[in-house]
Amino acid sequence: MSVLVLVVDDEPDVEELFRQQFRRDLRAERFVMDFARLAADALIRIARPIEHSLILILSDINMPGMTGLEMLPKVKEIRPEVPVIMITAYGDPETKRRAMERGASGLLTKPIDFALLREEINKRLEWV
Template sequence: MGRKKLLIVDDQIGIRILLLEVFATEGYETFQAANGRTALDIVRNHTPDLVLLDMKIPGMDGLEILKKIKEMNKEIKVIMMTAYGELDMIKEATDLGALMHFTKPFDIDEMRLAVNMQLGEGDSRSRFASGT
């Protein structure tokens, strides 16, 4: 199977470093991108299992990136990270196929649990369960 791949997309370097450290420790192969173009290149070349995607990215916003990721491969799971007050965008993100969102500042342990749950490490049931 190989390790599960995780892509972190955020223009804030501090958040990327924090999440990279957490998820590398969890044993994931982690990639990072500061903008949409880099993110989509990584999706194209590495096909991550899950993307942690910030809603507000300069240049190409999170919804646009989400749309393009899902066009490339709708199996890729996406969790949005949002600033307070972006509720209208969250609904749209959910409609586009995002699984859930975390509002910044998020609880890193909750994020870790959510990712582990989505990537279902060692739990065969979750691999066949289809969420609606």
């Protein structure tokens, strides 16, 4: 069974950055990464049947339209079993509290510690 990590971020260079950081994993088909530029697109994507097992959603908090924090409870309604890690440039305690109250599994600050993120993904892969 192939597994999916969905990344939600409006910045155009994020997809390239993530694909570069996880290129070995993607080439080895350990998991698949998909990308959504808007929260609304991510919600549509996860509401449809997905050919891969969705194991993790990574979402930026500050996006145009619907923010990551506004998207979070909607994700939990559609896919309550899927952990969501929020990504922000502002790792202050208030942001973390708000994210956790809305159902986030964790919070990463920018610049992203990809070694830490890799550990998180590896944990999720062990549970599949």
